[in-house]
Amino acid sequence: MIFDWQPVWLTLKLAGVSTLILLVIGTPIAWWLARSTNWYKQIISAVVALPLVLPPTVLGFYLLIMLGPEGPVGRLTQSLGLGTLPFTFGGLVVASVIYSMPFVVQPLHNAFQSLGQRPVEVAATLRASPWDRFMTVVIPLARPGFLTAAVLSFAHTIGEFGVVLMIGGNIPGVTKVLSVAIYDHVETLEYGQAHLLAAGLLAFSFVVLLALYLLNGRLNRNHQP
Amino acid sequence: MLLSSQVTAAEVVIAVAANFTDATRQIAPLFEKATGHTTRISYGSTGKLYSQIEHGAPFEVFLAADTQRPIKAEAEGLAVPGSRFIYARGKLALWSKTTGLFDSGEDYLKSGKFKHLAAGNAKTAPYGLAARQVMTHLGLFSRLEPKLVRGESIAQTFQFVATGNAKAGFVAYSQIKSWRGKSGSIWEIPLHYYTPIDQAAVLLKKGESNPAAHAFLAFLKSEAARKKIRELGYGVE
Numbered sequence: 026m027i028f029d030w031q032p033v034w035l036t037l038k039l040a041g042v043s044t045l046i047l048l049v050i051g052t053p054i055a056w057w058l059a060r061s062t063n064w065y066k067q068i069i070s071a072v073v074a075l076p077l078v079l080p081p082t083v084l085g086f087y088l089l090i091m092l093g094p095e096g097p098v099g100r101l102t103q104s105l106g107l108g109t110l111p112f113t114f115g116g117l118v119v120a121s122v123i124y125s126m127p128f129v130v131q132p133l134h135n136a137f138q139s140l141g142q143r144p145v146e147v148a149a150t151l152r153a154s155p156w157d158r159f160m161t162v163v164i165p166l167a168r169p170g171f172l173t174a175a176v177l178s179f180a181h182t183i184g185e186f187g188v189v190l191m192i193g194g195n196i197p198g199v200t201k202v203l204s205v206a207i208y209d210h211v212e213t214l215e216y217g218q219a220h221l222l223a224a225g226l227l228a229f230s231f232v233v234l235l236a237l238y239l240l241n242g243r244l245n246r247n248h249q250p
Numbered sequence: 251m252l253l254s255s256q257v258t259a260a261e262v263v264i265a266v267a268a269n270f271t272d273a274t275r276q277i278a279p280l281f282e283k284a285t286g287h288t289t290r291i292s293y294g295s296t297g298k299l300y301s302q303i304e305h306g307a308p309f310e311v312f313l314a315a316d317t318q319r320p321i322k323a324e325a326e327g328l329a330v331p332g333s334r335f336i337y338a339r340g341k342l343a344l345w346s347k348t349t350g351l352f353d354s355g356e357d358y359l360k361s362g363k364f365k366h367l368a369a370g371n372a373k374t375a376p377y378g379l380a381a382r383q384v385m386t387h388l389g390l391f392s393r394l395e396p397k398l399v400r401g402e403s404i405a406q407t408f409q410f411v412a413t414g415n416a417k418a419g420f421v422a423y424s425q426i427k428s429w430r431g432k433s434g435s436i437w438e439i440p441l442h443y444y445t446p447i448d449q450a451a452v453l454l455k456k457g458e459s460n461p462a463a464h465a466f467l468a469f470l471k472s473e474a475a476r477k478k479i480r481e482l483g484y485g486v487e
Contacts, residue, residue: 094414213373
């Protein structure tokens with residue numbers, strides 16, 4: 026039995042790229058949600074949380090329409106000379122970023138909220154610029170939140186299935202990720218291969234989550250004086 | 251309806267392959283009207299339904315998208331021996347939503363002037379396997395393979411084409427028939443280009459003592475049902 030590593034690498038790449046993008050996009054959103062007193066803040070919170078509730082097929086179907094050549098986003102990407110996103114790795118990244126967004130925003134939101142105003146105000150009285158305050162005070166203090174956000178979005182993207190199946194087109198080396206490969210094996214009764222990948226995924230997920238909880242437990246203890 | 255008043259009306263629980271969803275929705279009311287029995291129907295991919303049946307799902311009749319799974323059900327004692335028959339023969343077509351995209355589907359495939367070509371996954375979807383056979387028959391498989399986007403099921407493949415994400419694709423002729431647009435470019439692929447997509451039905455062990463299950467299978471063989479199945483874009487023997 027030849028073990029096919031391609032879906033594994035592809036999945037790790039997808040999860041890595043998506044997590045990085047999510048941290049960059051999710052941090053300001055979470056910060057704004059934690060600080061803002063705007064009435065429409067709850068609307069944004071609800072939109073961010075939608076992927077938790079929607080079945081992946083709904084999300085996948087809308088993405089297929091939106092990103093396709095006849096959809097608004099598809100028209101935009103085509104007019105920019107980028108082509109259309111479905112059936113490409115870039116398309117999977119866009120889908121994963123949307124799909125895993127709540128897993129980044131919610132832990133960060135909680136972390137920022139539990140910091141309270143104090144540390145930032147103290148830093149401000151010491152004449153730290155807003156950027157300085159954020160980088161040297163908020164980020165280090167919210168470290169457990171960042172860790173949780175990164176690990177959860179990475180792990181969640183690895184386990185993603187319904188959406189990638191719908192907008193990926195199952196192309197080996199481009200969009201055939203681990204979960205789709207497992208599905209293929211199961212459907213074709215290649216249970217040996219399926220078990221190998223599935224058991225690997227199970228073990229990996231468990232180790233990642235265990236490491237997260239151990240690490241977070243330690244970080245939190247260090248914070249308590 | 252003397253016959254049906256003699257036996258008490260019962261309910262039959264049916265598992266139907268996704269591609270036959272539309273057809274079943276039209277046939278079931280005819281059956282209910284003719285016999286007085288009622289139906290409860292689950293739709294899904296043949297593979298998924300089969301593993302559910304294997305694990306004790308309460309289905310009494312199984313309409314598969316292939317013959318392989320019903321044969322297997324019989325062999326494994328999940329179905330009543332001798333109850334299996336072919337209720338429909340699927341037809342494959344090359345389809346595009348764009349009218350006038352091609353006159354000859356064969357020439358269109360040979361031209362290769364497209365970015366993506368949709369087809370079902372040959373491993374999981376019977377229509378996907380047929381599509382692959384057509385491409386191989388035309389000697390185009392290796393050239394077309396890099397352009398293939400694969401749907402898990404024929405329903406998903408249809409979606410790729412219907413949303414315009416793939417300009418054209420191999421779909422079930424019955425899907426085009428039930429698509430509201432109905433226009434576009436259609437190539438009905440000659441039947442000798444691929445192994446027939448025979449769809450078999452079988453009486454499951456759970457339905458052995460249910461008169462409604464027997465009645466449904468009998469109805470499926472009736473001229474009324476066969477006429478409907480033909481109208482919906484399938485072949486019948």
